[in-house]
Amino acid sequence: MTDKISAPNVYLYAFQLYHNSEGSNNPLWQKCDNILRKFTYKKLTHHLKSPKRSHDQCEDLLLKTPLEFTRSNPLIEGFAQPLQIQDSYALWLNIGCPEDGTADNLDVSFIKEINPENILLIDGDDNFLGQTLLLTGWLTENNLPDNIDYSLPFAELCCNHIDYFKPIANQCRNALLPGDSTPIFYRSGILFGSPIFEYGLISDIANIANYRHLLVWLLCDKQTDKDFNTCQQEIIDLLFYRNKIIKSFQDSRKIYHDLVKNYDEIEEDIKYLQQQLAKIRSSLTTADLETLKQQLKVLLGKALSYTSVLRKLEAFDNTIAINLNNYSDILQKICDTLKTDKEELSILNHFEIKTAPYMRSQIAGDLGYFKHGTDLIESAIASIRGIVEIEQAKSDRALQTRVTVIGVGLGVSGVAATAYPYLIKQDPPNPINFTLSIIISLCLGVIAAAIAFTAIQIWPHLCPKKPRN
Secondary structure (H helix, E strand, O other): OOOEEEEEEEEEEEEEEOOOHHHHHHHHHHHHHHHHHOOOOOOOOOOOOOOOOOOOOOEEEEEOOEEEEEEEEEEEEEEEEEEEEEEEEEEEEEEOOOOOOOOOEEHHHHHHOOHHHOOOOOOOOEEEEEEEEEEEOOHHHHOOOOOOOOOOHHHHHHHOOHHHOOOOOHHHHHHHHOHHHOEEEEEEEOOOOEEEEEEOOHHHHHOOOOOOOOEEEEEOOOHHHHHHHHHHHHHHHHHHHHHHHHHHHHHHHHHHHHHHHHHHHHHHHHHHHHHHHOOOOOOHHHHHHHHHHHHHHHHHHHHHHHHHHHHHHHHHHHHHHHHHHHHHHHHHHHHHHHHHOHHHHHHHHHHHHHHHHHHHHHHHHHHHHHHHHHHHHHHHHHHHHHHHHHHHHHHHHHHHHHHHHHHHHHHHHHHHHHHHHHHHHOOOOOOOHHHHHHHHHHHHHHHHHHHHHHHHHHHHHHHHOOOOO
């Protein structure tokens, strides 16, 4: 068994939203120029055409398709194909060796020439959706172990002994992405009749800085190459939706951390509120009411912010659902084109039936947990409002009682002062009687006010309450 492969090629699929960076100013095209600089003098940005504002699924952005290049010593060739897909730009870049027999039985270490200084890895901004690297290389019978039955066709032997090729796939990975950028093996399978190995753990997807997606496809059947060429556009679309889903999930993890922080703050505020209410054992003072009103304003502000962040999390889940549906449609289109079923494309179908649903379940769990924060805020706001309304009602009743009592007292005093001259003869006028009338009027007013106050206090207790229906 040898560690050599033939005609290694790397395909870069990268995607970026074109928000506020249309045309040649988009960072994705600038990055492509940086990559091409390692292999050719040509620049992608010099050949771009202005994109049209259309609703087409995919549009070519080159004046002449595609931008091809060749480098000798060693012989490396490739092409760059920029596309516009819906609201995003896509870069399809190929760098590798020709399949004309001039690059057969190359040592795996040759792959380092295709990615000098890890130039193919893109660290984009917030509008960068992600990338997938696909490395292809042809196997020969020399790659098979000696202790197997060679009576079967070569392609069938390769597919039946896929585990034999994991070491060489790992070597290809290490040569292409050395050092800290090396992704961990995830799973393997058969795609279009040839072994394929996927790298990049699902558990690393949330970690934007560490996640790398690499496919190593060891070709053993010419039909594989034909099917690959037939479905090129569908594969681009498929990876576009895949990266959109992953980007939405990664963004949801940022929102998750914001929600954790907000939730903790809300819990602290409610604990503080409970402590403040526990100290109040009688009627609230004006200062207490003012404190509660201020706390109510704070909670209302936090409720608005918290709900807004929670809606963003729901929006990411909706985005994943929409793009997952598109992913499923494209996968079905590939099946229809090749007259196969999704089970035969398990390496691609796994993302639809396992990976993306796992992401949605994570978000669903987060939504279920953090919606309790909304309930906490609503309960706290309702409690504060209830307390403030009760105390305000008490204050209003007390004011009404005081006004009533004072009114009764003043009224009785006025009546008494008016009636006094008619009840006591004032002939001749006596200043003492005038003073006495004032005193008697005031006393009667006080007595009347006291009677009114007592009546107001005991009357609600004497009246029977109406039964509720």
